Amino acid sequence: MRPSFLMLASVAASAHGLVLRHAGQGGLVHQNDPDALSGSISYTRAKMPSLRYWREEAARADRRLCVLNPDPDGGDSGPAIEEALTGDCRSKSLIVFPGDTYHINSTMNTTTLDDVIIHQYGRLLWTPDIAWWLTQSMPVDFQNQTTVWYFGGDKVHWDGHGFGTLDGNGQVWYDWAHGRGNLPRRPMNINYRGFNNSVVQNMRYVQSQMWTMAVTYSRNVLFEDIYVNNTSTSEHGTLNTDGVDTVYSDNITFNRWSVTNGDDAVALKGNSSNIFLYDSIFHGGQGVAIGSMGQFAGKWEYIENFYARNITLINTAHVSYLKTWSGHPNGYPPNGGGGGKGYARNIVMEDVYIEGARSQPFFAWQCEHYEGDSGKDCDSSEFKISDVLWRNVSGTARDNVVHSGTFQCSAGAGGCTNITVEDYRVTQKGELFNRWKCMNVHDNSGFECNNDE
Numbered sequence: 001m002r003p004s005f006l007m008l009a010s011v012a013a014s015a016h017g018l019v020l021r022h023a024g025q026g027g028l029v030h031q032n033d034p035d036a037l038s039g040s041i042s043y044t045r046a047k048m049p050s051l052r053y054w055r056e057e058a059a060r061a062d063r064r065l066c067v068l069n070p071d072p073d074g075g076d077s078g079p080a081i082e083e084a085l086t087g088d089c090r091s092k093s094l095i096v097f098p099g100d101t102y103h104i105n106s107t108m109n110t111t112t113l114d115d116v117i118i119h120q121y122g123r124l125l126w127t128p129d130i131a132w133w134l135t136q137s138m139p140v141d142f143q144n145q146t147t148v149w150y151f152g153g154d155k156v157h158w159d160g161h162g163f164g165t166l167d168g169n170g171q172v173w174y175d176w177a178h179g180r181g182n183l184p185r186r187p188m189n190i191n192y193r194g195f196n197n198s199v200v201q202n203m204r205y206v207q208s209q210m211w212t213m214a215v216t217y218s219r220n221v222l223f224e225d226i227y228v229n230n231t232s233t234s235e236h237g238t239l240n241t242d243g244v245d246t247v248y249s250d251n252i253t254f255n256r257w258s259v260t261n262g263d264d265a266v267a268l269k270g271n272s273s274n275i276f277l278y279d280s281i282f283h284g285g286q287g288v289a290i291g292s293m294g295q296f297a298g299k300w301e302y303i304e305n306f307y308a309r310n311i312t313l314i315n316t317a318h319v320s321y322l323k324t325w326s327g328h329p330n331g332y333p334p335n336g337g338g339g340g341k342g343y344a345r346n347i348v349m350e351d352v353y354i355e356g357a358r359s360q361p362f363f364a365w366q367c368e369h370y371e372g373d374s375g376k377d378c379d380s381s382e383f384k385i386s387d388v389l390w391r392n393v394s395g396t397a398r399d400n401v402v403h404s405g406t407f408q409c410s411a412g413a414g415g416c417t418n419i420t421v422e423d424y425r426v427t428q429k430g431e432l433f434n435r436w437k438c439m440n441v442h443d444n445s446g447f448e449c450n451n452d453e
Contacts, residue, residue: 113153120164170207238262270301297339327380331370415440
């Protein structure tokens, strides 16, 4: 029997008008003007359309209407959400989350959705029980990364209307990690997995447990008007709180993102192609990451056709950086590895503004190695980096930054080729910041390497 908070309504049009069929226990409670939520993150609720409106919308589109309310006693809403999204609401449905807060204390696997529309107005809040989640998190098939929610399917449209929120209760995780990276079983908030021909828009992702999300084995997806904020209120930082990572995915577009975090805003991992990023702003963290790559010995990977335009970065380490592991394996992933092969090419960023860069705005590094040995084996990688363009980049770098660009490329891969910087206007202390350090860089354009400085 379904938990009482879930109300399924199958709507069908007939010659005699609407027929509403209910399943499950309890009544559907619709709140037109709920109280605002309080807490360290400010939540504002939309004034939602009426139940009558949703009935009419479902009937007009010949869809099943599923209205999912939180557990009335504040219990775990996860099992009923999973049951709905894998059962009666899985296909050709209109799904509404009208409640304030849905407490989540169980993993969810909802990867077979087909032609559904989701409207979310409240917050899904994961419980802060670290010991529990470390035993329950599910593998993402990359490094030792795990998640608490597999979400996927075909032709899904998920709209948060600027209020729908996934809240990982991340502060407990930041304090627990004590700045240590890639801790086993520490989960990301959501893994969009096998997610195709779909749209996610107007959503908020806050205080994620680790990475905010990974997009894996997915194709033709638009993420638009997305807000990410993973901020610590203690002395412990937010390492590993990436905004989004792509793995084994193609034709993924990120449009109008705002990311505040302590790591990569957007990161492309192995076998990512045709990734597009537009009209976004990033605060803190590392900037845009291409990699890391070549971490898995003997494995072939590629990253190609990344295009970004109109990007603002405030107090980030870099505009973007490309990172591969060395060619000699040392240790094991996630904090060790190396020896992988492949290529990264056709990487373009243009119309970029960076304010207060904390390190070199442009960075390529092929020396990633086991903890303690990083930077000691820079010429063994056979992972090829080529055809990289930064165009129309302006802004400022902090006074203590030494180089505007550092390119430590591997001789074993034939170096980096065709690296271009055009219309560059980043300043330091009021003057053009124009110091470039290069190793094994060929066919570069728009800058001169001055390694003696």
